[in-house]
Amino acid sequence: MSSLNLADCRVLVTGGAGFLGRVVCRLLEGRGCTQVTVPRRRVCDLTDPRSTARLFAACRPDVVLHLAAEVGGIGANMRTPGRFTYANLAMGLNVVESARLHQCRRTVVVGTVCSYPLSPPVPFKEEDLWNGYPEPTNAGYGVAKRAVYELLKQYHAQYGTEGAVVIPTNLYGPGDNFDPTSSHVIPAMIRRFCDAGDVTLWGTGSASREFLHVADAAEGILRAAERIETPEPVNLGGGGEVTMRDLAELIACECEYHGTIRWDSSKPDGQPRRAVDASKAREVLGWGPRVTLREGIAET
Numbered sequence: 001m002s003s004l005n006l007a008d009c010r011v012l013v014t015g016g017a018g019f020l021g022r023v024v025c026r027l028l029e030g031r032g033c034t035q036v037t038v039p040r041r042r043v044c045d046l047t048d049p050r051s052t053a054r055l056f057a058a059c060r061p062d063v064v065l066h067l068a069a070e071v072g073g074i075g076a077n078m079r080t081p082g083r084f085t086y087a088n089l090a091m092g093l094n095v096v097e098s099a100r101l102h103q104c105r106r107t108v109v110v111g112t113v114c115s116y117p118l119s120p121p122v123p124f125k126e127e128d129l130w131n132g133y134p135e136p137t138n139a140g141y142g143v144a145k146r147a148v149y150e151l152l153k154q155y156h157a158q159y160g161t162e163g164a165v166v167i168p169t170n171l172y173g174p175g176d177n178f179d180p181t182s183s184h185v186i187p188a189m190i191r192r193f194c195d196a197g198d199v200t201l202w203g204t205g206s207a208s209r210e211f212l213h214v215a216d217a218a219e220g221i222l223r224a225a226e227r228i229e230t231p232e233p234v235n236l237g238g239g240g241e242v243t244m245r246d247l248a249e250l251i252a253c254e255c256e257y258h259g260t261i262r263w264d265s266s267k268p269d270g271q272p273r274r275a276v277d278a279s280k281a282r283e284v285l286g287w288g289p290r291v292t293l294r295e296g297i298a299e300t
Contacts, residue, residue, distance in 0.1 A: 004063070004106060004226050007032035012061035014039060014046060014095060015068030019175055020110070023218040024065060031222065037061065047090040049097070056098040063225055064099045064107045066092065066148075070141075072182040074202065074270050077138040085140030092148030099163075100155050107163035108225045109152055111233065113170065113274055114142035122241075123210075123277040126167075126233040135271040152231040164228035166221050168236040169276050173214035173291075173300055186211065189248055190300065193255040202267035205245030210275035212238040213291035223285040237278035238289050244269070254297050 011028060015021040016038030028036050037059040045051045046068055070087035077084055092109065099107040116124045117132025129149075134142035155161040172186040180191060192199045220236040228234065242250075248261055281287045291299075 006226060009062035010035040010060060011063045012037045012059055013065045019177060020171060020214055020217060021067045022175060023214050024221055027218050027222055046094055047087055049094045052094040052098050056102045062105045064104050066095045067110045073184050074137045074268060076182050077141060081140040085144050088141055089144035089147055093151060096151050100159055100161050106225055109148055109165050110221060111145045111149060111165055111167040112142060113167060113276060114138045115145045122273045123275045125277045126235060126280060129233055137268055137270055156231050162229040163231040164224040165231050165233045166224045166236060167233050168217045169210045169212050169238055171214050171217055172211050173296055189251045193252050193257040198260045200262040200264050201248060202264055203269035204265050205263045206243060207269040208241040208243045208273045210238050210241050211293055212236060212289060213296040216289040216291055220281060220287045223287050227285055234281050235276035235278045236281055237276040241275045251297055
């Protein structure tokens, strides 16, 4: 394993203007990186191979951090599953192929915990990734990401392409998406508790999730870029599960909400449990989460 000094590299950060990407770019600046390119969607359509190729020709990156993704909560994934599948598959394939053609030194694909099967042993281990079909409400998104992981792996086998696949669990933190039509669970709950009299949440509240602060995720991604050459998946986890019911009570407390919390059991819970084993990240990257859930929610 050869260590890469990112300060000496031209770095392309797809999705660099997004929630996670902004934090990654801030950490890159802290590492002394002065040649960082952040493509904007209105200028570069990563689902278009020609547009992606033009981007790579213009910035000639040494390192690619592929963070760009079409994302949303359970409702958004259920309404437009084809869009989520196509966009994430097309972006990933185009970015990995352009990185190969331009002989980039290292390509990091940021994946999703939604790639894991519906019911693997908890916490999820990297070797369980292909042992079943993902949870149905976001299966298209998860399978699309799996395909990109596999392409990078096979390019490493055939062409020697160096890279890493990083799979963070559910992210949250300052600057998250609070749009009620597309936000994930923590910002969605924060908005509801801050705006509403009585709050009705989806599901039974029994499903559990693991959450990772965005700054911890960004640090893990950069360590993967610096230290990993072979694109085998590496989990990044927050360190523990919490049920949706307990999460709601924690957020309600932080928002000083004193109304009623109702649960609509006619709506899906999604995957029953979702948490990852991050021991590989500790061993390979020397990485671990620093921000507790309570601290992170208060900050968000």
